[in-house]
Amino acid sequence: xxxxxxxxxxxxxxxxxxxxxxxxxxxxxxxxxxxxxxxxxxxxxxxxxxxxxxxxxxxxxxxxxxxxxxxxxxxxxxxxxxxxxxxxxxxxxxxxxxxxxxxxxxxxxxxxxxxxxxxxxxxxxxxxxxxxxxxxxxxxxxxxxxxxxxxxxxxxxxxxxxxxxxxxxxxxxxxxxxxxxxxxxxxxxxxxxxxxxxxxxxxxxxxxxxxxxxxxxxxxxxxxxxxxxxxxxxxxxxxxxxxxxxxxxxxxxxxxxxxxxxxxxxxxxxxxxxxxxxxxxxxxxxxxxxxxxxxxxxxxxxxxxxxxxxxxxxxxxxxxxxxxxxxxxxxxx
Amino acid sequence: xxxxxxxxxxxxxxxxxxxxxxxxxxxxxxxxxxxxxxxxxxxxxxxxxxxxxxxxxxxxxxxxxxxxxxxxxxxxxxxxxxxxxxxxxxxxxxxxxxxxxxxxxxxxxxxxxxxxxxxxxxxxxxxxxxxxxxxxxxxxxxxxxxxxxxxxxxxxxxxxxxxxxxxxxxxxxxxxxxxxxxxxxxxxxxxxxxxxxxxxxxxxxxxxxxxxxxxxxxxxxxxxxxxxxxxxxxxxxxxxxxxxxxxxxxxxxxxxxxxxxxxxxxxxxxxxxxxxxxxxxxxxxxxxxxxxxxxxxxxxxxxxxxxxxxxxxxxxxxxxxxxxxxxxxxxxxxxxxxxxxxxxxxxxxxxxxxxxxxxxxxxxxxxxxxxxxxxxxxxxxxxxxxxxxxxxxxxxxxxxxxxxxxxxxxxxxxxxxxxxxxxxxxxxxxxxxxxxxxxxxxxxxxxxxxxxxxxxxxxxxxxxxxxxxxxxxxxxxxxxxxxxxxxxxxxxxxxxxxxxxxxxxxxxxxxxxxxxxx
Numbered sequence: 036x037x038x039x040x041x042x043x044x045x046x047x048x049x050x051x052x053x054x055x056x057x058x059x060x061x062x063x064x065x066x067x068x069x070x071x072x073x074x075x076x077x078x079x080x081x082x083x084x085x086x087x088x089x090x091x092x093x094x095x096x097x098x099x100x101x102x103x104x105x106x107x108x109x110x111x112x113x114x115x116x117x118x119x120x121x122x123x124x125x126x127x128x129x130x131x132x133x134x135x136x137x138x139x140x141x142x143x144x145x146x147x148x149x150x151x152x153x154x155x156x157x158x159x160x161x162x163x164x165x166x167x168x169x170x171x172x173x174x175x176x177x178x179x180x181x182x183x184x185x186x187x188x189x190x191x192x193x194x195x196x197x198x199x200x201x202x203x204x205x206x207x208x209x210x211x212x213x214x215x216x217x218x219x220x221x222x223x224x225x226x227x228x229x230x231x232x233x234x235x236x237x238x239x240x241x242x243x244x245x246x247x248x249x250x251x252x253x254x255x256x257x258x259x260x261x262x263x264x265x266x267x268x269x270x271x272x273x274x275x276x277x278x279x280x281x282x283x284x285x286x287x288x289x290x291x292x293x294x295x296x297x298x299x300x301x302x303x304x305x306x307x308x309x310x311x312x313x314x315x316x317x318x319x320x321x322x323x324x325x326x327x328x329x330x331x332x333x334x335x336x337x338x339x340x341x342x343x344x345x346x347x348x349x350x351x352x353x354x355x356x357x358x359x360x361x362x363x364x365x366x367x368x
Numbered sequence: 369x370x371x372x373x374x375x376x377x378x379x380x381x382x383x384x385x386x387x388x389x390x391x392x393x394x395x396x397x398x399x400x401x402x403x404x405x406x407x408x409x410x411x412x413x414x415x416x417x418x419x420x421x422x423x424x425x426x427x428x429x430x431x432x433x434x435x436x437x438x439x440x441x442x443x444x445x446x447x448x449x450x451x452x453x454x455x456x457x458x459x460x461x462x463x464x465x466x467x468x469x470x471x472x473x474x475x476x477x478x479x480x481x482x483x484x485x486x487x488x489x490x491x492x493x494x495x496x497x498x499x500x501x502x503x504x505x506x507x508x509x510x511x512x513x514x515x516x517x518x519x520x521x522x523x524x525x526x527x528x529x530x531x532x533x534x535x536x537x538x539x540x541x542x543x544x545x546x547x548x549x550x551x552x553x554x555x556x557x558x559x560x561x562x563x564x565x566x567x568x569x570x571x572x573x574x575x576x577x578x579x580x581x582x583x584x585x586x587x588x589x590x591x592x593x594x595x596x597x598x599x600x601x602x603x604x605x606x607x608x609x610x611x612x613x614x615x616x617x618x619x620x621x622x623x624x625x626x627x628x629x630x631x632x633x634x635x636x637x638x639x640x641x642x643x644x645x646x647x648x649x650x651x652x653x654x655x656x657x658x659x660x661x662x663x664x665x666x667x668x669x670x671x672x673x674x675x676x677x678x679x680x681x682x683x684x685x686x687x688x689x690x691x692x693x694x695x696x697x698x699x700x701x702x703x704x705x706x707x708x709x710x711x712x713x714x715x716x717x718x719x720x721x722x723x724x725x726x727x728x729x730x731x732x733x734x735x736x737x738x739x740x741x742x743x744x745x746x747x748x749x750x751x752x753x754x755x756x757x758x759x760x761x762x763x764x765x766x767x768x769x770x771x772x773x774x775x776x777x778x779x780x781x782x783x784x785x786x787x788x789x790x791x792x793x794x795x796x797x798x799x800x801x802x803x804x805x806x807x808x809x810x811x812x813x814x815x816x817x818x819x820x821x822x823x824x825x826x827x828x829x830x831x832x833x834x835x836x837x838x839x840x841x842x843x844x845x846x847x848x849x850x851x852x853x854x855x856x857x858x859x860x861x862x863x864x865x866x867x868x869x870x871x872x873x874x875x876x877x878x879x880x881x882x883x884x885x886x
Binding site for chain 1: 450465466467468473477478479480487
């Protein structure tokens with residue numbers, strides 16, 4: 036009901052041009068409802084809390100949006116967010132003394148770099164299977180999702196890791212200028228990504244590849260190379276989301292990221308990114324994440340029992356899809 | 369290489385080109401030479417080696433043997449895309465336009481800015497696009513999204529982009545396949561004006577009339593070999609077909625004939641009355657008697673295709689009735705149309721016709737799965753037998769009923785589509801552009817099949833803008849902008865019919881009463 040209001044008044048003018056903004060009215064309406072429902076909604080604490088909670092998911096959405104625009108998809112992102120930190124701390128933690136036994140191969144300060152490297156490696160491996168061996172991307176990344184989740188469980192022995200290098204958790208728990216660092220970083224990454232998609236040749240080439248790969252090849256774009264790079268960036272971003280998440284909660288839980296991929300797809304698609312590739316913007320994807328997060332926040336403040344969250348999440352996805360279907364005027368096939 | 373460079377050699381000169389793909393010989397000692405400013409046609413049946421030649425001329429593939437020269441100079445190294453593009457431009461059969469992007473961005477794809485890390489200046493890009501479009505006289509808004517353009521506008525954009533790399537020679541691989549008559553006329557005007565600027569063409573088409581209309585020289589390939597190169601004026605239509613098919617055409621007439629004097633049954637088999645579909649056509653009426661082939665002519669926006677599809681049950685008309693053999697048909701439902709005895713050959717076989725990875729037998733029996741076994745089963749033996757009969761009746765060239773349809777040539781794929789339409793033994797056959805993208809021999813045989821259906825006492829409706837398709841008809845109804853504008857008995861002249869399809873007053877207004885009689 037929150038989102039039925041912003042039906043466009045006049046469809047005559049080129050509404051398709053503003054399809055990426057289609058969720059902005061929904062966000063405003065959510066804000067008004069939140070304000071009415073609870074005085075706690077419009078406070079800095081609440082909004083920053085929502086913002087920080089949104090950061091990890093929004094980084095995965097950023098990654099998925101880039102990959103979807105280039106006409107591919109990567110399901111394994113939700114496992115990368117868990118397995119990359121686990122492998123990184125496994126490599127750096129000492130092999131004696133604490134509950135979690137590491138290998139102690141690298142110094143502690145290198146944990147972040149190792150984590151990012153693992154993410155990049157996962158993206159590169161997916162790219163190898165999809166682009167070199169020409170395997171089906173959906174199934175390859177589905178396999179990777181399961182495999183990586185299993186790897187995390189095996190290495191962490193199914194338990195949360197609580198003793199972590201402080202350099203590793205710094206970014207997720209610190210604040211700069213009164214705002215969590217994660218929010219600053221996330222906003223910066225969206226800004227960089229969005230600018231690259233809007234103003235750089237290689238960014239534009241993602242739209243070309245996702246829109247018509249044959250045509251892109253004919254225009255001289257190195258389709259496979261760029262797709263591979265996008266998959267690697269996707270893995271990198273997911274690993275970075277893992278660092279922020281770990282710092283935020285102070286531990287690596289065994290099911291970190293488990294089941295997130297549905298939220299990731301939902302946020303990306305209601306934000307106007309096409310599942311068929313070639314359409315959408317990062318700003319739209321960001322509004323998708325914020326919508327999902329705000330709905331949950333408003334519901335919580337309104338006193339809706341948390342047991343209904345999952346139901347409402349599903350419902351909001353479908354409602355948001357219907358809205359973006361009719362504001363953009365395009366079929367989502 | 370030691371030759372002195374001629375001052376003004378042919379823009380392209382290929383000699384002794386051979387190319388094998390595994391066991392298949394795609395080109396064998398083939399040659400071609402195009403002079404500056406020349407419009408040169410390359411014709412041949414499917415599989416003659418045209419596509420391979422195009423990919424060699426554009427540097428996508430390396431020939432096994434042979435020499436290739438542009439303006440007398442050695443061809444660039446393989447992989448040096450920019451050098452190739454400055455020698456030869458190509459508009460491929462499949463569109464290389466990216467629908468979601470603007471015209472300006474499509475024109476400068478992958479060169480929107482001078483260096484990878486330099487931000488794209490969108491204003492400047494639009495200005496460059498405007499200049500480029502103006503240079504080639506293309507009247508398109510550079511900031512429009514490509515998907516909003518008409519098919520011919522997209523093609524102009526592709527031509528402008530291809531030439532913007534500096535080449536004075538352009539290959540057009542079946543550019544007219546997706547255009548209607550008006551679009552083709554506009555394309556030809558554009559090409560002629562480019563030719564005046566000194567641009568040379570290699571024009572590939574299945575449509576021989578276009579070759580005569582546009583080109584000065586023609587080269588014929590057959591079975592991977594060069595057969596003949598001659599000025600178009602010196603090669604008669606028959607000689608050209610003979611060179612393509614490698615056999616003397618039987619007499620001067622095709623295997624079917626239309627006398628225009630046959631006697632049709634009195635009660636119409638198909639009776640369409642007062643049909644209207646919003647945005648497509650209004651108050652359309654038509655009858656077809658047993659033994660009659662009726663043509664429904666019209667350009668892309670005339671609504672003729674929608675009428676064919678409505679009769680086949682794909683659209684639900686706002687008003688009007690369709691009657692087959694005296695019984696009304698429930699509109700807007702394909703199963704109802706099939707049950708009433710309407711067979712349908714859709715417009716685009718790739719989209720609506722075939723399921724490429726499935727077998728010939730499966731495709732041909734898709735409409736009659738209820739007849740292939742008891743209790744809803746589909747027995748493989750009956751499917752095969754049924755398909756075998758279709759294959760021999762329609763002379764479909766296939767390794768067997770179980771071969772995937774995608775392995776067949778375009779003409780034979782289209783025969784499978786017709787087989788499917790005929791499988792239900794329909795009273796009325798509705799065929800939309802039945803010879804779209806097939807070679808000349810298949811064309812004749814496909815039209816012959818339609819003729820036979822009518823000769824067996826059924827009715828056929830051919831919806832097309834191709835004059836060759838319409839020649840097989842006993843009667844042609846011409847449409848323009850959703851209305852019937854004229855009707856012609858057999859023996860019409862090309863000019864009359866084209867004029868009517870283009871919306872210029874039809875000369876046979878008196879006969880219009882025919883159209884609406886019930």
